[in-house]
Amino acid sequence: MKFEFPNAQPFPTHRAPWAKFLPVAISAGLLAWLVWRVRPVDLQAAAAQLDWSLLLPLTALLVFALYSWDAFCLRWLFGTSNHPVTYSTAIHSRGTSYLVGAFNYELGQGVVAWMMSRAQGISLLSGLGRCALLTFHDISVLLGLGLLASLASTDPRVSSVRVFCAAALAGVMGIGIGLSLIPGRWRTRLHETRWGAWIGTWSWTQSAKLYLLRGAYYAIILAYAAAALHVAGVRMGLSTVCSVIPLVLLADGLPISISGLGTRETTLLYLLQPDQPAVVLAFSLIWSVGLMIGRLGIGLGHLWIPRWASYLSSRGTRLGNGVL
Numbered sequence: 001m002k003f004e005f006p007n008a009q010p011f012p013t014h015r016a017p018w019a020k021f022l023p024v025a026i027s028a029g030l031l032a033w034l035v036w037r038v039r040p041v042d043l044q045a046a047a048a049q050l051d052w053s054l055l056l057p058l059t060a061l062l063v064f065a066l067y068s069w070d071a072f073c074l075r076w077l078f079g080t081s082n083h084p085v086t087y088s089t090a091i092h093s094r095g096t097s098y099l100v101g102a103f104n105y106e107l108g109q110g111v112v113a114w115m116m117s118r119a120q121g122i123s124l125l126s127g128l129g130r131c132a133l134l135t136f137h138d139i140s141v142l143l144g145l146g147l148l149a150s151l152a153s154t155d156p157r158v159s160s161v162r163v164f165c166a167a168a169l170a171g172v173m174g175i176g177i178g179l180s181l182i183p184g185r186w187r188t189r190l191h192e193t194r195w196g197a198w199i200g201t202w203s204w205t206q207s208a209k210l211y212l213l214r215g216a217y218y219a220i221i222l223a224y225a226a227a228a229l230h231v232a233g234v235r236m237g238l239s240t241v242c243s244v245i246p247l248v249l250l251a252d253g254l255p256i257s258i259s260g261l262g263t264r265e266t267t268l269l270y271l272l273q274p275d276q277p278a279v280v281l282a283f284s285l286i287w288s289v290g291l292m293i294g295r296l297g298i299g300l301g302h303l304w305i306p307r308w309a310s311y312l313s314s315r316g317t318r319l320g321n322g323v324l
Helices: 017-038 040-049 052-078 088-102 105-120 124-152 158-180 184-192 197-201 202-230 240-251 263-272 277-320
Strands: none
Touching: 017 040, 017 263, 017 277, 040 277, 052 088, 052 105, 052 124, 052 202, 052 277, 088 105, 088 277, 105 124, 124 158, 124 202, 124 240, 158 240, 158 263, 202 240, 202 277, 240 263, 263 277
């Protein structure tokens, strides 16, 4: 089958009414179309044949590994020699952001920028600027990984991936080089703005380090996808999987669906053109829903655990004072 905050102000969440429902509609529409294409009975049979005892722990491990490593990246991104960031601060910011990031990546990054800005004593715009810098490096890493893997693959399905990654990466790198070559007086003016405050302290060496950190982050996802597809019984070359998954991640990062639900599955099936589309769809749904549930659980944990700790502490104090 073919598939052709030093500013301790509330974080702004104003959105047009239609924008709140559009991601839900897109996710639901794409999933309904995919289920119809593979047929519900085939999807049910595929789900029944999957080894859930392996796929669920693998997905849980993915969620925890991404959560832990992403916090390490944030600690490095926002920390300075004068004001380093503790790992506990970074992991709390990332975990709390999952309360909304589990459903909307962009809003989650906004929460990270807000919390890290408050912790570092910088403006929210400066924090958002650093998150935009992170996104720029993420896009470059994904395109680079996709290009390298597609060059190593002889699978005809990835020929279009190779062309797209090469062209897009050239464009992204051109933007980066262009920004580094802007006149000094413009750089000074941009550095004086809250949004571009990071420019005065950023260097190519720091970019290289961030590329390595984010490369390791996405290597975790590539390893998960390759292992999970193997467990699901989908046999294809490792280079083919590693050339397609970066584009899948770019697609599910678009702010048009609920945490990539629907866009991830559609892109994966379109690019892989698998012999067992129902099996790949069933696996991808485990991936998508597992990420959402796992991240939401982490977010709720960061919300509830401090409250429980505070409650237990106050309860212990009262009991210690002989108050029932």
